[in-house]
């Protein structure tokens with residue numbers, strides 16, 4: 001039975017509810033996964049021969065030989081486990097970027113059916129089945145579940161299920177209900193379609209289709225109330241779902257957290273426009289323009305993926321893979337750096353689109369006292385962190401209402417990317433964000449401030465101090 005979803009407008013009914021949790025996979029899970037690939041389907045589903053063929057695509061020895069890329073290392077070293085040798089987390093980063101490429105492919109497909117069928121007035125009704133609403137009225141679509149399942153399966157297959165622990169945003173509640181059968185069917189189809197594309201991205205895919213049970217298990221593995229492990233992945237399959245269903249900005253955010261520190265961040269931004277000015281417009285106009293002038297095969301018009309490894313002092317961006325192309329590492333990656341602007345009069349600040357998610361009046365007061373003259377750039381999702389890391393904006397501020405607890409998957413990837421691109425991210429008291437306390441950023445004080453440099457950060461911090469007591473936050 002469709003439930004109306006006030007936050008996304010009347011023509012996009014139905015909704016569901018999410019609870020992010022984390023679990024360490026048991027050895028049973030490993031056995032189950034291997035047997036799923038090796039036995040539960042026809043013999044052609046999976047064979048060691050096929051495994052080596054596909055893995056070879058992903059192996060570092062097949063990386064492009066561009067000397068400028070940070071992941072371009074001695075293949076011998078990279079073939080060792082990331083713990084045993086080579087640069088730490090190289091393999092994890094490689095797999096994570098490829099997995100996020102696939103996730104973006106899923107999202108673009110789903111968003112096209114959601115947005116363009118409706119806009120053209122030719123809705124086949126499929127959008128009605130794809131957008132749902134959770135108990136907090138936030139939307140969720142088949143893209144959220146499909147991305148979560150696909151990334152969960154790809155990470156498990158790449159690193160071994162027992163080595164992979166994931167905390168992610170979605171749960172299986174709505175999919176498991178009796179009236180969720182249609183939804184589950186659509187998710188299973190999407191996951192199978194995505195996995196069949198995996199070799200193009202350099203990752204393995206099963207030769208046979210997965211069933212609902214395997215897909216539900218993959219989603220459910222990312223949702224446990226159990227303690228977080230020492231080392232785990234944090235995933236927001238579709239961050240900024242409101243932007244996603246509105247045909248606007250959204251992100252796929254995957255990070256690796258070890259001992260409370262974000263060690264890797266990968267941020268897929270499928271609608272991040274080439275021209276930063278376009279971030280100001282509703283994305284629909286950008287899509288219409290790119291449809292009128294189709295992008296050249298190597299252009300960046302289809303969006304990008306940003307990534308960084310903690311402590312490297314580098315952040316990178318690569319374009320999304322074009323249809324029918326195979327990913328050749330590092331896929332035209334370029335280094336990114338924060339803006340050098342430190343004059344507030346020239347600086348741009350970003351903030352959430354929705355007033356409900358961050359106080360626009362408080363940030364307007366801060367902007368005035370700091371001397372920020374430009375209009376705020378209101379953008380959905382972690383694309384705001386991407387804008388800081390890419391040098392397209394200088395400041396990101398978020399002041400949620402009192403009592404709201406920020407979740408780690410909404411920030412982890414963006415924080416490490418901004419920091420490695422040369423920026424500063426703290427809470428609005430100037431303290432580092434604490435990723436060591438479970439799924440929430442416990443202890444976060446006042447709000448979140450990300451800046452391109454220390455000078456702007458200091459000025460914002462002083463302005464917050466001066467106005468906090470008189471604010472209603």
Ligand SMILES: Nc1ncnc2c1ncn2[C@@H]1O[C@H](COP(=O)(O)OS(=O)(=O)O)[C@@H](OP(=O)(O)O)[C@H]1O
Pocket residue numbers: 138236238239240241242243351352353354355356357358379380381382400401404407410
């Ligand atoms: N009340 C409240 N206050 C603050 N933050 C909230 C709140 N409710 C939700 N969220 C989280 O904010 C995520 C969306 O943030 P955005 O910056 O994209 O906000 S906005 O949609 O542009 O307004 C959003 O992420 P997604 O659920 O992935 O969209 C939430 O995790």
Ligand SMILES: [Mg+2]
Pocket residue numbers: 236238239240409410
């Ligand atoms: Mg989110």
